[in-house]
Amino acid sequence: MRLGFALAGITSPDPPPHWSSFENWLALGRNGQMGYLAGERARERRRDPRRILPGCKSIVVLAARYPDPGTAGVSGPAEAPTDDGPHGRVAAYAWGTDYHRVLPERMKALVAFIETRVGHPVAHREYTDTGPLLERDLAQRAGLGWIGRNTCLINPRLGSYFFLAEMLLDLELELDDPFRDDRCGSCTRCIDACPTQCILPDRTLDAGRCISYLTIELKESIPDDLRSRLGAWVFGCDVCQQVCPWNRFADERVDPAFAPRPGVPAPALVSEIALTPEAFNRKFKDSPVQRAHRRGYRRNLAVALGNAGDPASVPALAHAAADPEPLVSESAAWALEKITGSGSVGPSGRGA
Numbered sequence: 001m002r003l004g005f006a007l008a009g010i011t012s013p014d015p016p017p018h019w020s021s022f023e024n025w026l027a028l029g030r031n032g033q034m035g036y037l038a039g040e041r042a043r044e045r046r047r048d049p050r051r052i053l054p055g056c057k058s059i060v061v062l063a064a065r066y067p068d069p070g071t072a073g074v075s076g077p078a079e080a081p082t083d084d085g086p087h088g089r090v091a092a093y094a095w096g097t098d099y100h101r102v103l104p105e106r107m108k109a110l111v112a113f114i115e116t117r118v119g120h121p122v123a124h125r126e127y128t129d130t131g132p133l134l135e136r137d138l139a140q141r142a143g144l145g146w147i148g149r150n151t152c153l154i155n156p157r158l159g160s161y162f163f164l165a166e167m168l169l170d171l172e173l174e175l176d177d178p179f180r181d182d183r184c185g186s187c188t189r190c191i192d193a194c195p196t197q198c199i200l201p202d203r204t205l206d207a208g209r210c211i212s213y214l215t216i217e218l219k220e221s222i223p224d225d226l227r228s229r230l231g232a233w234v235f236g237c238d239v240c241q242q243v244c245p246w247n248r249f250a251d252e253r254v255d256p257a258f259a260p261r262p263g264v265p266a267p268a269l270v271s272e273i274a275l276t277p278e279a280f281n282r283k284f285k286d287s288p289v290q291r292a293h294r295r296g297y298r299r300n301l302a303v304a305l306g307n308a309g310d311p312a313s314v315p316a317l318a319h320a321a322a323d324p325e326p327l328v329s330e331s332a333a334w335a336l337e338k339i340t341g342s343g344s345v346g347p348s349g350r351g352a
Contacts, residue, residue, distance in 0.1 A: 003106040004255045005165075006158055007063035009142030009176040013049040013056040013168065016137035018147075022046065025204050032208035034217055045132035049168055052132065053125045058173040060110075061135075061142040063155070063162040064103060066258040067092045068250050069238055069265075085270040086308035088301065091212065091236025092161060094288035095265050096258035101286055103128040103165045111167060123170035128163060135164045143176040146183060150190035150240035151205055156183060159250035160241050183246070190240035195229045199240060211237035215300045216292050221330055227303050234267065234300040235289050261287070269308065270316045273301040273332075298323075299331045306335025314339060 016022075023043070031037045045051045049059060069092050093099070107126040115122050127133055136153045140146055144164075145155035152160040191199045198209035207213045211233050214222050222230070241247055263283070275283065280294040289297060302320055305313045317339070320332035336342070 003110055004064055004102075004257070005062040005106070006065045006162060006251070007144050007155060009061050009139070009144050010173050011059050011061060011138055011142040011178075012175055013053075013059055015047050016134040017141065018134065018137050019047050021202070021204065022134060030200075030204060030206050030208070032213055032217065033219070034207065034213075042132040046134055049133065053123060053168040053170065055123060055170040056125075056168045058169045058171055058175070059138055059142070060167040060169065060173070061139045061144060062103075062107070062110075062165045062167070063139070063144055063153075063158070064099070064106075064165065064258075065158065065162050065251065065253065065255050066099075067095055067254045067260060068159065068161045068247055068252070069242060070247065084268045085313055086268075086305065086310050087232065087266040088234035088269050088272070088304045089232045089238075090234060090265055090267065090289070091238050092265070093163065093258070094235055095260040097286050098288045098290070099128060099163045099258070100130065100288075102257045103163060107165060107167050111169075114169070114171070118171065125168040126165070127168075128165035131166070133166055135166060138166060139164055141178045143179050146179050146181060147203060148190070148244065148246075149184050149188065149203055150194075150199055150244065151203055152241060152244075154183070154244070154246050156246065157249065157251065159247035160244060161247065161250060187245065189243040189245070193239050193243040195231060195237075195239060196226055211239075216296070219296065221327060222299070222303055224334075227334065228307060230300070230303055231307055232304050234269075234272075234304050235292055235297065264289070267301075269301050269305050270313050273298055273305065273316055273320050295325045295327050298325075298328045302328060302331035302335045306331075306338040309339055311339060 026038050036042065050056050104126050111122065111124050136147050139153050145153045148154045153164065154160045196209040196211060198206045200206060209226065211230055214226060214230065215233060215235050277294055284290050298320065302317065305317055314336065317332045317336045321329050321336055323329045
C-alpha cells in the first residue's frame with residue numbers, strides 16, 4: 001500500500017472474542033505493574049469499542065513491517081568482548097523511528113482519502129498501541145492472522161514482525177472474514193526458547209517475567225532471580241519471534257521509517273552506560289528507546305554488562321555504581337559483584 005501498510009482488514013466494533021481471557025489474565029495479576037490495563041473505564045472500552053467512538057460501525061486494522069533480525073542485514077551482537085567491549089541487544093521494532101510518530105500520520109492520510117471517496121467527513125479515532133483496544137483480537141477477526149503461542153499475531157506470509165494500528169470509523173464498510181486457522185500446530189519453540197519462561201500454556205504471558213516488560217515497563221530494579229536471564233537484552237526482546245518457524249517465510253522488505261539506525265541494534269555497553277542526558281536524547285530522538293528513560297536504559301546496560309562478565313568493563317561499572325540514581329547504582333553494584341566477586345572496587349577499578 002502507498003502509505004506503507006503491508007496488511008489491512010476490516011472488522012466490526014463488536015466485543016473482541018478473547019475478552020474473557022483478558023479479564024482472567026488481569027484477575028490473576030499477570031499484568032505486572034501495568035495498572036493502566038486494569039482501570040474500569042479502560043476495561044469497558046476494550047470490551048466495547050463503541051464506548052471509544054459512539055456510532056462506530058467499522059474498524060480498519062492495519063499492519064506495518066519492521067525489520068526481521070534474521071533478514072535485515074544487521075548481524076547480532078557479539079556475546080564475547082570485542083575491541084569496544086561487549087554489545088547489547090535491542091528489539092528490532094526499536095531500531096528505527098518510533099512507530100507512534102509514524103503510523104498515526106499515515107492513518108490520518110488514509111482517513112482523508114476515505115472522506116474524499118465518500119464525499120463527507122467521517123467520525124474517527126486512530127490508535128497504535130495507545131488506546132484501550134485488544135489489538136490482536138481485532139486483527140485476527142479482521143483476517144490478518146492468528147494469535148500464536150507467543151501471543152504475537154502471525155501472518156502466514158509476513159510472519160510476526162509488524163506493528164498493528166487501528167482506525168475506528170463511523171462508516172459502514174464490508175467486513176473481512178476472520179482468520180480461523182491455528183497454524184502453530186504442535187510447535188512449542190517459543191515456549192521452550194523463552195529465557196524467563198514467561199509464555200504460558202494458555203497463550204498469555206506472565207508480563208512480570210517478560211524481558212520486554214522488565215527492560216521497558218518496569219520502573220524499579222529488575223528482580224535478582226531474573227537478571228542473569230536477560231543476557232544481553234537492554235531494550236525489549238525478540239527471542240520468541242526469532243525461533244518462530246513462520247518468520248522464515250517473511251517478506252524481507254522493510255519500511256524505511258523503521259530501518260536500523262547506526263549504533264542502535266547492538267549498542268556498545270561500556271560507552272553506552274556513560275551516555276550523558278544530552279547524548280542519550282540526541283541518540284534516541286524519536287526512538288522507542290526513550291520509553292525506558294535514561295535511568296531505566298542504564299539500569300539495563302548495567303545488568304547486561306554483569307551478564308557479559310568482561311573484566312574490562314569494571315571501571316565503567318564502578319563509575320556507574322557511584323551514580324546518584326539508585327536504579328543505576330544498585331544494578332551496577334550487582335554487575336560488579338558478579339564480575340569481581342565484590343561490589344566494592346577501588347579507584348583503579350580493581351576490587352578494594
